[in-house]
Amino acid sequence: MKNAMDAAMDGAPAGGWLERMVTSQRRKLYDAFAAFSGDAAGERVLSVGMAPTSLFDKPDYLVGWSAPAQRARITAHQVEAPKPGRQAHPAEAAREVRLPFADGEFDWVFCNEVIEHAGPFERQLALVKELYRVARKGVFLTTPNRRHPLEFHTGLPLLHLLPERAWRRLLRLSGKGAWADEAVLNPLDSQALYRIASLMPGKPVHDVGHKRIWGVKAHFFLMLQKPARAPSPSS
Template sequence: MTIMDATEAFDSAERAMWDGRARVYADSFALLCAHPVPELLDAARVSAGTRVLDVGTGPGTAALAALERGARVRAVDADPGMVAAAQARGVPAEVAVLPRLPFADGEFDAVIANFVLNHVGRPRAALAELRRVLRPGGRLALTLWSGRRGAGQDLLGRACAAGGAVPPSYLPKLAADEDFPRTTAGLADLLTGAGFTGAEAVESAWDHRTTVEEWWGGATGGVATVGLVVTSQDAETVVRIRREYERLCAEFTAGDREGEGDGDRDGDADGEGRLALPHVALLGSATA
């Protein structure tokens, strides 16, 4: 398979992964991805009057936060269902697929991309396009998952392995020539290589507060790679995965940590089934 074939296969698999899953995502993993949004907007220097583009807006979480700051916001996503969900929340969103955006050169003061770069088959070309639509001196800020994973990030994967799941052959796999180190240095180098200046990257770590059923719902709804793994199994294997998942959840019960940290949610009315899942992400920023 050529590099171009691998890239097209990656992008096609990503589009299929998200098709029809906007609601399930909004009710599960989107709550996790909302955590670094304030830091993301600060890194992009978003304030009243800033012309902001939110790329890969999903259900519009980051775009709404920018609007609350008084910014002038546009948003795009590759998935029509995500665009419809964002529009329903009052976000001026439209369908667009990286690495091509329907905007003029230098149209924005800031571009934000919250957990988007890990979903494109040509990350360097995507960054070049984001730089194109930024004015000189404009700011880019983005997040993606770190290679140094938090223990909570592996909960569902461990359950799949313990339950005997066999990953399907159609999982998205980035071409080796397009990949890069998922470290602070690796992300900063990637931004510099794309023509940005003053590139910086830091780690952001937090405990995501969720419930046993909410977290399981994202996987059984087919969201993200782990969702593709779970939904591709036969019924008996899914039962085993669920059993292993419940066993492993005991390692992450909120218990006496209840109420700590950001993103805390009420979960079950009686407080049972609460989880605190450690996650680690990278936050990168740079100037066009």
């Protein structure tokens, strides 16, 4: 029997084969986070998602699919998407990414399909640094694969594999111009995720996992583990 979260997503305005496919992937990613965090039993979790816009309304499936006892320990936070057409200096863009939480306030941070909407690479990196700052044990971040034959936001195949300028121009010509701005959609591949991990302070232990669609890596998850804190010396 479907739970309320499954039913809500099946009934979303963008429902259909694409939504069902993405929902199946999200269930796999949810299970991957549970394995990474050891189910986070009794621990505090921050769930970071995108604030709804006219283009999308992504469900917080971590909250929706968690058991009631665990759900009570999850804090949901929404990130506002930058405005299209804004050309901020990289240093300014990095300063804009700030979460209203203290260092290490949460045991785990789960970030679902946000980084591809964070803007240029500098802002994507700044976002991950913030996620890492507020985590005590680790960060789990999901994003679609830039190299999959299907672009999951627009539903268009193959065009995004063209050189970026050509792809964005074709989006505008195809009536999908709302997705053409880098501030709205800047997808990543595994190489970009590994580069971000390599630039994190302290060089944390990290890995990039994946879930496949049609036999091709479709969604990645970046896992960052914070070093264990040394025990306090006995008095």
